[in-house]
Amino acid sequence: MPTLIKNGTIVTASDTIRADVLIEGEQVALIGRGLPEAGATVIDASGKLLLPGGIDVHTHLELPFGGTLSSDDFFTGQRAAAFGGTTSHIDFVIQPIGGSLKAGIDDWHSKATGKAAIDYGFHIAITDLRDEVMAELPSVVDEGITSLKLFMAYKGVFQVDDTTLFRAMQVAEKHGLLVMVHAENGDVIAELTTKLLAQGKTEPKYHAVAHPAMAEAEATGRAVALAGISGASLYVVHMTCEESLEQLALGRAKGFRVMGESCTQYLYVFESDLARPGFEGAKFVCSPPVRQPKDAPILWKALADGTLQAISTDHCPFWYAGGVDGRIPGKELGMAGFHKIPNGMPGIEDRMGVMWHGGVNGGHYSPNRFVEITATNPAKIFGLYPRKGTIAPGSDADILIWDPAQIHTISADTHHMNTDYNVYEGMTVRGWPQKVFLRGRLIVDGDTWLGERGSGQFLRRRPFGEVL
16 A cells, blocks of 8 residues: 655755655655645544655674674674664674675675665675685675775774785776775884883773774875875775865865765763763764864864765664673673774664754754665665665665654663663754654654564665765
8 A cells, every 4th residue: 555644854965855755655746835645544644744764874784703702793783773763774784704705795785685674785805805705706796795994093904905905905996996995004003002012001081092083184184195196096994083084075175986974972971981980981982083172063064065975873782781690791891991992872763863853953953964865875886776775766665753842862772772871872963763664664663663584685785975
């Protein structure tokens, strides 16, 4: 039976219009005013906004890391995403050390099959770029994966040298792959970490000292320069600070095909949180680390003016009190030293709410720009547009009935993520999804879960498109 959403205001990246939306099957069939109700399930959205479902392009579900696993799997993490208004995401396949890219892809499909509750795609994260793996790179396009990630940090584990990075960029440019980089100078971080530990400086707050902003800026500038030389398209993930943004802006001004994202935590969480009493600062350890309050206004401006193209989460949750009640180990693995704390924070459920509240209500950008950075640009950059990322005839009916007046208090007591703390604990936001549709099906209705385990679809992505 068709679904007719009446009397709402559609907000896309380019337009704001009062109109009805007719959904037939999994797609938007028609947009107009006064559409006939006969034979349809009618939903009245008076006073509400109709937004495209959010797309989070940076997540880590069931990720092996530092002797444990991230605590959300492809069901719990995706269900939490849906409650917050995210209907699609792209997770990172991790190539097994010494193994092939195909082995990693098969592993991640096995994690998602039978669990996925929203739609999802994969990036491929390279951990061991041997010659035979370099030769394998073009084949991932046939798997529906059009983006690869390389690490300029994690020396001795994932870090690649400049020769390898440049060679990968050349292969990517030839075969239509988007290169993503974790941009921090791993050599500098390794030296600083060794020095700090030798001085007995092991608390969580020293994580930020070991990962200075200039180490991020240097690596960002280097990656941008190599992209300019190779002609490759580059997407710098989780950018945190003014210094690295300057390098991205310089590359864009020169006409290089470079883009960047930030993550929600960098707008709200700062170095002072790492210094909370006892071991509590471990909750906020991620890489690159959270920075200083002075960086937040610069990030908001970059998201508003187009210096940054998207906002994601780097959702990688771990238990704070791990090993309790049968839980897998968590942050406590790093009690002896900040360098052993599992890196990552929860956030997939909160992204849309905190970015609407801080960005739209805070006067940083319009509702249209909110849609652009949370849905439309991610869809365009990662080969999903116009199937995803907009509300238009023929697009998937991933639609949020968004109540801009709804007050929602964020708390670990009520969130749906599989972890025992929340980065935004106690934060009250105005603006939250009332109903969430995935491909025309209502999967969240207020506080009620109507989705199904295993109903999410793998998104085979086309070659990417720059947002310049």
